[in-house]
Amino acid sequence: MPGIPAWAPPGGVPGGTGRGVSGWLWAIGGAVAATAIGASVMFATGGFSSAPDPDLKGYAYKNDLCAATSMTPFENAHFQTKPSTGSAGSASSGSSTENPQHSGVQQPSMDSMWCNVTLTPDGAGSTGYSSTWLNNAVTLHKKSDPTPEFADTYRSWEKQQASVHYKVESVSDLGDEAYLVTRDDASNNNGSYVVLAVRDGWMTYQSTWSSYTSSAGTSKPPTTAEITTMLETSAKETLRRLKE
Template sequence: MAAMPMAGYGQPGTPMGAPPTMAPGGPAGGGGRGGRIWLWGLGGAILASAVWAGALLATGGFGGSDKPKADLAGYTYTDDLCDPTDTKTFEDAGYEVKGADSRNSSNPTHSSSQNPALDSMSCNIDFKPDSASSSDYSSVWLYTTASLHKKTDPAPEFEATYRAYESQKTSSYSYKVKAVGGLGDEAYVVTQTSRSSSSTGGYVILGVRDGWTTYQSTWSEYVSSSSGATAKTDDEAVDMLKKSAKATLAKMKE
């Protein structure tokens, strides 16, 4: 009588746990219908795994994360920032643009640059007080800059940029920084305080962040003590900068 295989073992000569010698459901040789079904099932599993892996990569499922998209708040690049810069506010306050009536005037001046990460624009305008005579010495200028941050959000460092002025003190002057409302997502004013009682001018900076767009305007004024003109107070300068910035930023969205 032939010996029977022991329970738990495969065919004689086949190690325990070894795979079957032919695909399930088909004869040896793999050329039958069962072999094709097995191959189709394997191909479907591979395809499903590839689709699943692709979906994970696309959605950051493997631990990656998509970089945030730049929020420029509707502002656009211009190669001449002086064009949208509001000067009417200063003209209404008693100033005029130097050389405005001259075709050969080099005032105002501007510069700009575009880059995949950052677009930068600037404008510098020289003014003179309406009440100043031709012999009076005065230096009044407005310097504005605008930046479109296309790769990095400026929000985390924006306030710190202006708060840093508070630590800049000398024997001649110091700075005060305060937050102001009504402009963009956040805005700060920096005023220079002179320790000299004979000061006849002012220096004020306004910084605005709206989304990933930043804007800054600087007012600098010096009027000689013998001049018939009077320099604006810091509060008056701040009001002018805020009003001008609001008008300028609105034009930059057009």
């Protein structure tokens, strides 16, 4: 058709002139530009992001997890924090051991905290050998939800093909879910290994009790049930403090 460009829209040009084509193209161009600008704003503000916000339930990073760890249940069970040996940083002291020991790190994807405490029972004599360790670890997951893998992480303990067997039980009244891992080692009455794991939102907590008392020791080691009570009581107070 004379006077109509080959790239005109179907049905010809409104009004039969080239001006209609120009206006139509400008309208389309303006719409595309507006859409592009809107998309840029959405991406910049996270409007198109599918990543959920971390559900940290009010838990916050602490530089010193040991300071936030409740030791009262262990002290009530007649365990004390073993004194540090030597003097840290002193060349004349030879070796030194700080007790308790803490560390932590903040990263874009998670914040991690640790606390290691060596305990000793009250009235422990010099006869025999006795050692008890309490290890706590807390992770604030900021990029990925730990929920789908949390239970399987601890349930897998009882599926291990090893000479030592473990039992895993659910624990109520702690976070969104909690599990207790105990070692089924009836042949060894002198050692204990108990793990308490808690997930509350995107916060995960693990408290591990590991102890050994030689047969020549004068102190009687606590039972698994007693250790469990200590760990659970400590966990409730420690987690409360992590929200302060």
